[in-house]
Amino acid sequence: xxxxxxxxxxxxxxxxxxxxxxxxxxxxxxxxxxxxxxxxxxxxxxxxxxxxxxxxxxxxxxxxxxxxxxxxxxxxxxxxxxxxxxxxxxxxxxxxxxxxxxxxxxxxxxxxxxxxxxxxxxxxxxxxxxxxxxxxxxxxxxxx
Amino acid sequence: xxxxxxxxxxxxxxxxxxxxxxxxxxxxxxxxxxxxxxxxxxxxxxxxxxxxxxxxxxxxxxxxxxxxxxxxxxxxxxxxxxxxxxxxxxxxxxxxxxxxxxxxxxxxxxxxxxxxxxxxxxxxxxxxxxxxxxxxxxxx
Numbered sequence: 601x602x603x604x605x606x607x608x609x610x611x612x613x614x615x616x617x618x619x620x621x622x623x624x625x626x627x628x629x630x631x632x633x634x635x636x637x638x639x640x641x642x643x644x645x646x647x648x649x650x651x652x653x654x655x656x657x658x659x660x661x662x663x664x665x666x667x668x669x670x671x672x673x674x675x676x677x678x679x680x681x682x683x684x685x686x687x688x689x690x691x692x693x694x695x696x697x698x699x700x701x702x703x704x705x706x707x708x709x710x711x712x713x714x715x716x717x718x719x720x721x722x723x724x725x726x727x728x729x730x731x732x733x734x735x736x737x738x739x740x741x742x743x744x
Numbered sequence: 745x746x747x748x749x750x751x752x753x754x755x756x757x758x759x760x761x762x763x764x765x766x767x768x769x770x771x772x773x774x775x776x777x778x779x780x781x782x783x784x785x786x787x788x789x790x791x792x793x794x795x796x797x798x799x800x801x802x803x804x805x806x807x808x809x810x811x812x813x814x815x816x817x818x819x820x821x822x823x824x825x826x827x828x829x830x831x832x833x834x835x836x837x838x839x840x841x842x843x844x845x846x847x848x849x850x851x852x853x854x855x856x857x858x859x860x861x862x863x864x865x866x867x868x869x870x871x872x873x874x875x876x877x878x879x880x881x882x883x884x
Contacts, residue, residue: 602818603756603763609881611748611814614783619748621881623855631851638786639758640830666860670754672767674838680792681773684859689828689845692859693808696799697769699752700858705825719775732763734756 602635603734605668605701609691629736630666632679639643640733644674646726647717652685654734656704658711667735669713672699682729683718687711693718694729704733745779748883750810750857771883773807775776782806784882794834795827795869799860799882809860809884810830815877817852820877824850824868831867 606624627636633713647653656669673682675696682694687710694700704713754765771780783819790796799811825838829844844867850856850858862865862884870876 606753608751612745642825693860702856705846707846
């Protein structure tokens with residue numbers, strides 16, 4: 601029962617020589633070589649509000665346990681972005697097509713991951729977002 | 745303008761029906777189809793458990809960047825707490841009142857990739873005072 605995440609970064613012209621980085625991580629439980637064994641699977645929501653919405657609710661029991669979060673803005677419009685925050689701290693903006701993959705500590709119950717379709721208006725249409733959580737804490741189930 | 749692509753592949757057999765996700769995006773400046781044109785690539789060795797700056801806002805001249813951080817260790821006791829917000833050095837760490845938010849813990853062999861709004865520093869706290877290597881790249 602394994603989950604792997606591979607990131608490939610490639611550019612032929614951002615530097616004087618080509619840049620090519622490929623890194624694969626096998627997702628394990630905190631500080632161990634044991635595979636993560638729980639997942640929400642891949643979920644999809646359509647955002648139609650510039651107000652923050654909880655995508656994944658934190659559970660302080662998740663602190664010091666391993667969890668990985670994948671989020672992607674599936675809009676094909678490069679100008680439409682989703683702002684991602686943790687405990688009101690903005691991490692960054694996912695523009696159309698952008699994705700992120702981060703570990704998630706949940707140091708306390710305020711550390712929920714929230715998203716806002718900041719650039720959304722009635723004329724832009726919904727912004728589709730897909731996400732998945734891989735984790736080891738059973739209590740995530742009632743909060744995801 | 746440069747052309748830089750980021751691809752993620754996720755494969756999981758945790759669930760009965762396997763998960764396979766593959767997506768590629770071109771790294772563009774904020775809200776455009778113009779490619780980012782600046783790359784910073786750094787390898788650091790840290791030798792204390794102090795909470796320190798990794799990537800400062802002053803090192804990036806835009807308000808939208810992409811960040812890759814890698815923990816190349818193969819020792820599972822060597823991990824990094826990755827924060828966004830001011831570092832506290834050797835001071836009281838993460839007592840709930842500091843202007844810093846822990847994003848997550850980067851265990852040995854883990855990497856992370858995220859967009860950064862360059863509003864607050866990215867800071868880290870190693871788990872041990874052994875020499876611990878961290879690698880990062882910033883595209884902006």
